[in-house]
Amino acid sequence: MLRWIVWRDLTLAWRRRADILSTVFFFVIVVSLFPLGIGPETQLLRSIAPGVIWVAALLASMLSLNRLFANDLQDGTLEQLLLTPQPLFLVVMGKVLAHWIVSEIPLVLIAPLVGLQFDIPGETLLILVVSLLVGTPVLSLIGSVGAALTLGLRGGGVLISILVLPLYIPALIFGAGAVEASIIGASPAPHLYLLGAFAIVSLIFSPWATAAALRISLE
Amino acid sequence: MNWPDLSMGGYGFYVWGSYIFALVLIAWEVVSLKQRKKTLRQQQHAQQEQRSSSVSPAVLTGSANETTS
Amino acid sequence: MNLYKYASPATFYPLAGKMIPWFAITSAILFAVGMYVGFFIAPTDFQQGDAYRIIFIHVPAAWMAMFLYVLMAIYAGIGWAFNARLSSMMASAIAITGAMFTLLSLVTGALWGKPTWGTYWAWDARMTSTLILLFLYIGFISLQSAIDDTRRADRAGAVLALVGVINVPIIYFSVQWWNTLHQGATIRILGKPTIAGPMLAAMLIMLAACWLYSVAVVLIRLRCIILEREQNASRFAEVNA
Numbered sequence: 001m002l003r004w005i006v007w008r009d010l011t012l013a014w015r016r017r018a019d020i021l022s023t024v025f026f027f028v029i030v031v032s033l034f035p036l037g038i039g040p041e042t043q044l045l046r047s048i049a050p051g052v053i054w055v056a057a058l059l060a061s062m063l064s065l066n067r068l069f070a071n072d073l074q075d076g077t078l079e080q081l082l083l084t085p086q087p088l089f090l091v092v093m094g095k096v097l098a099h100w101i102v103s104e105i106p107l108v109l110i111a112p113l114v115g116l117q118f119d120i121p122g123e124t125l126l127i128l129v130v131s132l133l134v135g136t137p138v139l140s141l142i143g144s145v146g147a148a149l150t151l152g153l154r155g156g157g158v159l160i161s162i163l164v165l166p167l168y169i170p171a172l173i174f175g176a177g178a179v180e181a182s183i184i185g186a187s188p189a190p191h192l193y194l195l196g197a198f199a200i201v202s203l204i205f206s207p208w209a210t211a212a213a214l215r216i217s218l219e
Numbered sequence: 220m221n222w223p224d225l226s227m228g229g230y231g232f233y234v235w236g237s238y239i240f241a242l243v244l245i246a247w248e249v250v251s252l253k254q255r256k257k258t259l260r261q262q263q264h265a266q267q268e269q270r271s272s273s274v275s276p277a278v279l280t281g282s283a284n285e286t287t288s
Numbered sequence: 289m290n291l292y293k294y295a296s297p298a299t300f301y302p303l304a305g306k307m308i309p310w311f312a313i314t315s316a317i318l319f320a321v322g323m324y325v326g327f328f329i330a331p332t333d334f335q336q337g338d339a340y341r342i343i344f345i346h347v348p349a350a351w352m353a354m355f356l357y358v359l360m361a362i363y364a365g366i367g368w369a370f371n372a373r374l375s376s377m378m379a380s381a382i383a384i385t386g387a388m389f390t391l392l393s394l395v396t397g398a399l400w401g402k403p404t405w406g407t408y409w410a411w412d413a414r415m416t417s418t419l420i421l422l423f424l425y426i427g428f429i430s431l432q433s434a435i436d437d438t439r440r441a442d443r444a445g446a447v448l449a450l451v452g453v454i455n456v457p458i459i460y461f462s463v464q465w466w467n468t469l470h471q472g473a474t475i476r477i478l479g480k481p482t483i484a485g486p487m488l489a490a491m492l493i494m495l496a497a498c499w500l501y502s503v504a505v506v507l508i509r510l511r512c513i514i515l516e517r518e519q520n521a522s523r524f525a526e527v528n529a
Contacts, residue, residue: 145451149444153434162430163448166423167455170462177469194465198458209451216443223327227338230403237342237396238323241349244388245501252508259515266519270526 001086005094006101012071013102019067024106027060031114042119049118050128050179051172057107057132058168061139062161064103068095068147069214082218088211092148096140096207104136120183127182127192134192135175138199141206142167148213170198297374297514304507311504318497326490339403343487346396348495349389350414352502353421356386357456360428361449368446376442377517379449380432381510385502387425393418413467417460424452438517 013020034052035045072078081091111132112125120128146164153159178191227234326344333340360382367376397415398408409415428448435441 145447149431149448150434155430155434159430159434162423163427166420166427166459167451169420170455170458173462173466177466194462201458205451205454209447213444213447216440216447219440221328224332224338227341228332230337230339233339233399233403234341237345237399240395240399241345241392244392248385248388248505252505252512255512256508256515259512259519262519263515266522 001084002090002094002097005081005091006098009095009098010101013098019064020102020106023060023064023103024110026063027056027107028110028114030056030059032117035117045118046120046183049115049120050176050183052118053111053114053128053179054131054135054172054176057111057136058139058165058172060107061104061136061143062164063157064099065143065147065160065164066157067103068099068144069151070147073151073218078214079218082214088214089207092144092207092210092214096144096210099144100137100140104132104140108132108136120179124179124182127188128179131175131178131188131192131195134195134199135171138171138195138202139168141199141202142171144210145206145213148210148217151214151217171195174198295372295374297377297518300374301511301514304511308504308507311500311507315497315500315504318493318500322490322493322497325486325493330486330490331484336404339400342396342400344490344494346393346400347491348498349393349396350418351495352498353386353390353393353418354456355499356382356389356502357421357425357449358453360386361446361453364442364446364449368443373442373517374514376446377510377513378506379445380442381506381513382502383425383429383432384509385505387422387429389498389502390418390422390425394422411467413460413464416467417463420459420463421456424456428452438520 031053034048038044038048069078072081082088084091108129111128115125115128143160143164146160146167149163150156150159174191174195178188178195181188181191225231322344326341330341332338360379363375363382364379366372367374367379394415397418401410401415402408428445431448432441432445435444
């Protein structure tokens with residue numbers, strides 16, 4: 001069942017490739033705005049890079065969350081999924097996994113290019129990719145709770161952002177912290193471990209919360 | 220009773236500012252709740268009048284639920 | 289004694305009405321006493337002069353901000369788990385008061401920061417966590433405002449509040465972490481002054497005053513919510529009759 005959900009979501013996403021690409025473009029554009037706003041001085045850019053790239057990843061994830069459940073709600077699939085004998089949290093995990101593959105992995109892949117814009121040294125680029133790889137599941141998982149709670153409500157994207165961005169803050173702190181540690185020559189390991197721990201906690205709790213929220217939103 | 224230094228050693232703006240802000244928030248909260256209560260009472264009377272004069276309820280207007288304000 | 293009958297909004301309404309004046313008056317008295325002890329009895333601090341006297345409102349406000357969030361989450365959770373409407377209404381009633389105490393804590397914290405650390409906002413762990421707590425309150429209030437169906441609003445709020453309450457220690461920890469990492473170059477934060485007897489007494493009295501005030505104000509709001517829902521229910525019934 002899990003595999004079927006993931007496969008279905010991936011197929012649907014592939015048919016709407018433009019949506020996925022727009023998330024990546026948004027990410028790249030937002031990151032590029034900062035040097036334009038702050039100035040091209042390399043030293044300064046290198047110091048703000050971890051935070052800027054991570055915040056842009058957060059915002060790009062925010063925008064893609066609508067797609068998680070809204071389309072299925074519209075065509076009636078979501079109600080069907082709620083009626084299946086399969087536990088709802090498995091369905092949720094499947095959708096979140098698909099969302100991560102479709103919306104977050106592209107960010108992880110393009111991050112090194114973006115990092116070069118900020119003159120991040122080679123080894124740090126690797127840490128950047130790792131931090132995003134470990135951290136983006138958190139964005140999908142916690143984001144899914146927000147998406148489920150706000151299903152069908154007016155106020156859309158802004159409302160989800162208000163709900164979910166504060167909850168993203170630990171991931172931001174540990175993720176950007178890991179990259180920054182690498183830049184200044186300290187070990188990124190403690191940050192990455194904490195980020196990993198946060199990801200595991202999210203993995204255990206959020207599908208359950210999202211499933212509950214889905215039932216609440218669809219009654 | 221020995222009065223404290225009312226200027227708070229020069230920090231009067233900060234100390235009294237804090238307490239005045241607290242008072243402002245308390246006042247705002249109480250006043251807005253009183254207002255909310257008054258509006259509800261008025262609506263309740265309007266509803267009761269309509270019921271007792273047995274006017275057709277077709278003229279009732281709906282409004283969004285207010286669970287916070 | 290059968291307490292369960294008070295779980296019904298209709299029965300609780302008059303009881304709450306009788307309780308409010310007692311809490312309000314006691315709160316006002318304690319505010320006065322607390323201010324007296326804080327300003328007339330507590331001595332001037334060695335390090336911070338008289339500026340420290342802000343703590344008599346700042347610290348109680350910060351504690352209330354935290355207590356009320358946890359309380360809100362508990363009521364929301366109970367309301368959801370046991371389908372107890374009054375409990376959910378209580379959570380909604382607490383939200384705004386909690387947000388206000390958070391705001392008060394932030395503003396008084398900034399006003400305390402300027403004379404003691406030289407800047408209104410120093411991004412220290414405590415103030416930053418309080419700011420995030422304010423965001424969590426705003427999220428809860430926004431979500432409930434956006435949902436028209438009260439049943440869905442109650443339950444969605446419960447999920448959000450519970451997720452928030454689990455995250456608060458994590459957020460607090462991560463902010464502490466963030467702060468110790470970056471503290472080297474920035475301002476050395478002076479902690480609270482060592483608490484002498486009358487200072488602690490004043491703080492605790494003011495805390496009790498804030499607590500009683502909160503009870504009074506939340507009960508007033510709760511009564512408004514009970515009335516509003518009752519009105520909407522009867523309006524709905526009449527239209528569909």
